[in-house]
Amino acid sequence: MRSALLLRRFSCAGFLAAILLLAGCALNAPQTAQLIDTTPDGLPRRHLIAQVPFHAQDAFQCGPAALAMALNHSGVAVAPDDLVSRVYVPARQGSFQVEMLAASRAYQRLSMPIRPTLEALLRWIAADQPVLVLQNLGLSWYPRWHYAVVIGYDLDAGKITLHSGETAFYTLPLRTFEHTWARSQQWGMVALIPGDLPVVESEESYFQALAAFEGAGGRGVGKAWRAGLQHWPESRNLLMGYGNHLYGSKQYAAAAQQYRRVVALNPEYAPAFNNLAAALVERGDRAGAIAAATRAIALDPGNAARYRENLVAAQALP
Amino acid sequence: MAKNTPKARLFTVFLSLVFALFSLQIPAHAAIVTTGEIASAAQLDVQKQQVIERLLQQDVKDQLLSLGVDPADVADRVASLSEAELQQIEGQLDNLPAGAGLGTVAVVLLILILLEVAGVIDIFPRL
Numbered sequence: 363m364r365s366a367l368l369l370r371r372f373s374c375a376g377f378l379a380a381i382l383l384l385a386g387c388a389l390n391a392p393q394t395a396q397l398i399d400t401t402p403d404g405l406p407r408r409h410l411i412a413q414v415p416f417h418a419q420d421a422f423q424c425g426p427a428a429l430a431m432a433l434n435h436s437g438v439a440v441a442p443d444d445l446v447s448r449v450y451v452p453a454r455q456g457s458f459q460v461e462m463l464a465a466s467r468a469y470q471r472l473s474m475p476i477r478p479t480l481e482a483l484l485r486w487i488a489a490d491q492p493v494l495v496l497q498n499l500g501l502s503w504y505p506r507w508h509y510a511v512v513i514g515y516d517l518d519a520g521k522i523t524l525h526s527g528e529t530a531f532y533t534l535p536l537r538t539f540e541h542t543w544a545r546s547q548q549w550g551m552v553a554l555i556p557g558d559l560p561v562v563e564s565e566e567s568y569f570q571a572l573a574a575f576e577g578a579g580g581r582g583v584g585k586a587w588r589a590g591l592q593h594w595p596e597s598r599n600l601l602m603g604y605g606n607h608l609y610g611s612k613q614y615a616a617a618a619q620q621y622r623r624v625v626a627l628n629p630e631y632a633p634a635f636n637n638l639a640a641a642l643v644e645r646g647d648r649a650g651a652i653a654a655a656t657r658a659i660a661l662d663p664g665n666a667a668r669y670r671e672n673l674v675a676a677q678a679l680p
Numbered sequence: 681m682a683k684n685t686p687k688a689r690l691f692t693v694f695l696s697l698v699f700a701l702f703s704l705q706i707p708a709h710a711a712i713v714t715t716g717e718i719a720s721a722a723q724l725d726v727q728k729q730q731v732i733e734r735l736l737q738q739d740v741k742d743q744l745l746s747l748g749v750d751p752a753d754v755a756d757r758v759a760s761l762s763e764a765e766l767q768q769i770e771g772q773l774d775n776l777p778a779g780a781g782l783g784t785v786a787v788v789l790l791i792l793i794l795l796e797v798a799g800v801i802d803i804f805p806r807l
Contacts, residue, residue, distance in 0.1 A: 422780045448757060452748030456778025460769055464760035496779050499803050501795070506803060509779040538799045546777065573719035574762035603715045633713035640711040672711055 391537035393480040398517050398536075402481055409488045410514030410523060411435075416530040417442045424527060425449045425457025428509035429465060431525055432494045432553045438469045456507060459496060463551060467578040471553040472586055474571035477563045478548035480540060484515055489560035491552050495524075498545035507546070557585030565594045573603060583607055598628050605637060614644040625654075632662035632669070639672040643679065651676035720763045736766040743773045 401407060415434040419427035419442070426445035433440050448465040449457040466473035476482050476493060486493045493512045500506035510526035515536065522539045526532045543550075556575070559568070568590050576583045587604035594600055605620030621638035624631060635658035642651035655673035659666045737758050744754050758766075769776060795801045 425779050428779075447750060447753045450749075451744065451773075451778060454747055454773075454778035454780075456780035458769065458773070458776050458778055460761060460765040461757060462779075464757065464765065467760045468756065496777065497802075498777070500792075500801060504792075505777065507777045507779040534802060535799060538802050541800055542802050570719055570762070570764065573715045574765070577716050577719075577762055578760045599718055602713075602718055606712060606715045609712055633718065637712040643711070675711070 391540040394520065394537040394540050397480060397484070398520060401517060405481070405484060406488050407518055408514075408516040409484075410516075411487065411490050411492055412513075414492050414511065414513045414525060416525045418528045418530075422455040423450060423457075424509045425462060428494050428511050428525075429457075429462055429553075431511045432492055432551075433466065433469055433471060435492050436471055436553050436555050438471060438553075440469060457509065459549060459551075462494065462509070463574075464578070466551075466553040467575050467580055469553075470556070470581055472556050472558075472571055472575045472580065473551055473553050474567060476550045476552060476561075477567075478550070480536075480543075480548070482561070482563060483512060483548075483550055485561050486550075486552055487512060487515055491554070491560055493550045493552055495543060495550040496546040497539075497542040499542050502545055505545075512550070556580065556582035557589050559589045559593065562593050565590070565597050565600065568594075569597070569599045569603065572600075576603070576607065584611075596627055598624055598631065598634075601627075602634060602637070605641075609637065609641055609644075612644075614641045617641045618645065630661060632658045632665065635661065636665075636669045636672060639669075639676060643672055643675045646679060648676055648679040651679070716763065720767075733763050733766070736763065736770055737761075739770050740766055740773075743771075747773060 397405075413435075415431055417427040417430050423442065423446060426442040426449055429445050429449060430440055430442040445465060448468065449461045451457060451461075463473040463475070476486060483493055483495070495510055495512055497508045497510060498505050499508050508527070510524040510532075512522060512524050513531075514523035515521065516523075517536075520536050521533050522536045523531055523533045524539075572583065572586050572590065575586070580586075584604075584607055587600060587607055590600045591597065591604060601620050601624045605617045605624070608614075608617035608620060618638055618641040621634050621641060624634035625638060628634060635654045639651045639654035639658060642654060645651075652673065655669055655676055658669040659673065662669070740761070741754050741758050744757065745751060749757070761769075792801065792803055796804050
């Protein structure tokens, strides 16, 4: 009798162990443990962005709801229903990550994926910037993809707070969140007002975000280029981008100044010489434009045909 | 009903040719290497670049349409994507994660509840 009971208990434990194995993941949450143990410099132990508007999601439409919350917080008046036609994909009954980024641009917000770590996520929250995250609430082999907006955390309690689904201020253990977030490769995005850059991460991702924003017809990009250059004053791509922005708005002298900085820092970079030549052509600086165009052609003979356009234009100057 | 005479067909071909030619016009600022080119790290011939981007856009457009996106919305949606993003998703739309929230959770309910209790998953927010 007794041994039968014991056997049953053992098989029960075995069943549970088998299930956890099926889950395919260890139960520890390394980032959570690390953050609670040794909180990085400058990161507060707790923070809540209390005033993020909440929208309960309709069936399958956590994408539009989460995006509306993020955009509302950055001052855009938009309802989830307005975003359905922007991000919802009927046959997949959901929304894609890149379309969440793209739709923010259409509402004049600079959208950028964050660095995929729990620490980076909490730094954005601490800077009062809600983060729209993709989670897999299920398992890798039984995915339940879900968008939510992270609005707060408390390292002493080991909790994180989200506006999620039908629940505002949904608070759950940070380690559970770490598991669900890890299964989306820790994808999160912010929708910034152009010119804001409260948390400094990677120059490359900021440049890419800004280039995409400008390419989609974003306004207020001058401020955004300058904000980037404040943090990375010697960034080749940001200097080029700002120079191109100035060139595009016909501020040729200022554009030439940016390109000159690039060539001073990167004397082998042909596109900067080419663009400098183009700006100098517009300024009527014949000698300067010829010199710059000639240098571009010498540095990159593969693109000579293209760079020669500015040389020809320069030589045609009086 | 539209007449499908040889003449009408010829006219259609002519019209599409005109459209194709117009859509391949080079932009005014070909003089500089653009920020978009720097971002896609592809400094091709401007014309080639534009054709590639247009083909990519068309592919993604077709895929979105086949997934039920309203034809009236699809052009705006694709126009907001960068070239890098288009490249990233082109041909992948059937496999990409699509965040949806929770529908009906019917399968393997017991397993899920156990995993939930163990804190591995978070399917039942109020459990």
